[in-house]
Amino acid sequence: MNNRNRGKNTGDDILFGSDKQMEKLKMAAQDMLYLLSRDYSEKASSELVGNRYKLKTRQIQALRGASASEKQIGNRKSNRLEISDLKGRVLYLDGFNVLIVMESLLSGAYIFEGLDGCFRDLSGVHGTYKRVNQTLRAVELVASFFHKAGIRKLVWIFDKPVSNSGRIKQIILDFAVENNLNWEAGLEYNPDKFLAENSEIAVSSDAWILDNCKNWFNLIQYLITEEKLDVNLVRMF
Template identity: 50%
Template structure:
């Protein structure tokens, strides 16, 4: 599996997300997105309206889209969220690429965005092709430490089978589990989102569709980012 150096910031990210003027515009845009979504606007139409009003670049629009939700979505997600202290002896099913890439981005000092539902999201995308980065090993190790701390009974990673190198990351995680004697399982699925929802277990994901449909969920990335990673690029 070829390795790129990191999954960090793009050239204009400090300008787009670190400039005081843009920070204020993005916060206002997020309030408007929540209002429009709550009023029944489609995500596409709401984003177009907000992006046009605040003259947001496509990367800024993607950030606002990731952070936003309707009041009903926020209510549903909050009602199904479980806390760290209740995980002992439970099974947790992880949205593999979603969690891994977000942790890699955070460790790479890429900008991450705390949504209205308290989930963090980033601007990376595998586009059908996943490559490990310098921070991949540390990201997996963070999950190892979490697994031991939480006293989970079992942890299941689910990855999209169609993404290239999914078989290699599966083998890498299985080797880590074997080395540390962890009760882990790694599964490749044609439809990872559906498999997560159908698992009828507590899931870990920041994908809004998964959170809305899952039986319960745990905010794994927020737990790790806020307790284990010293990130300077949280929006």
């Protein structure tokens, strides 16, 4: 048993835990919306806004994840499916994206609700995935969703170049066998492109996937609501 989790970084309570910082981040998010909607690049927008509000690196990281243009927000909302749309369907799940957000959420890390209604965290794979104490609980919550939604098949897709991707793929497949779940798991060199092009319904909060897929489902929002999860939530609007 390991003692790893994806909890808060030292200093996160100072950056995200006060009303003063939250007001600053919300104003920054509105400025980002304005600039992105006028075709400023994300990099230029975040530098401009970050300087204006004297944001720290992790605040800028959270801001970038939570921001989108008016056009992006509109498109994402129009392609978003509800739980009632999923019965009997095949879903493709962005494995590391979903697992890491859920692991962070269950670890008590700050989770950021963006202008598009998606939930993101400040963790990342960084070339290697390490299983944490909350991994199994995250998989169990996905299984609960799978049953309640009446999904026909769930396909987990992981980044092949990421170290330990084969190991987590096997953990998912073993869990599926033990619990009699119609799950598959695959490794792809470019999972974002694969999910956008090959899935009828994608499960992810990755911005590029949301902008390029046919349809998507907001699994993190569903689990927070349905399972009444305790979340250190930061709303950026």
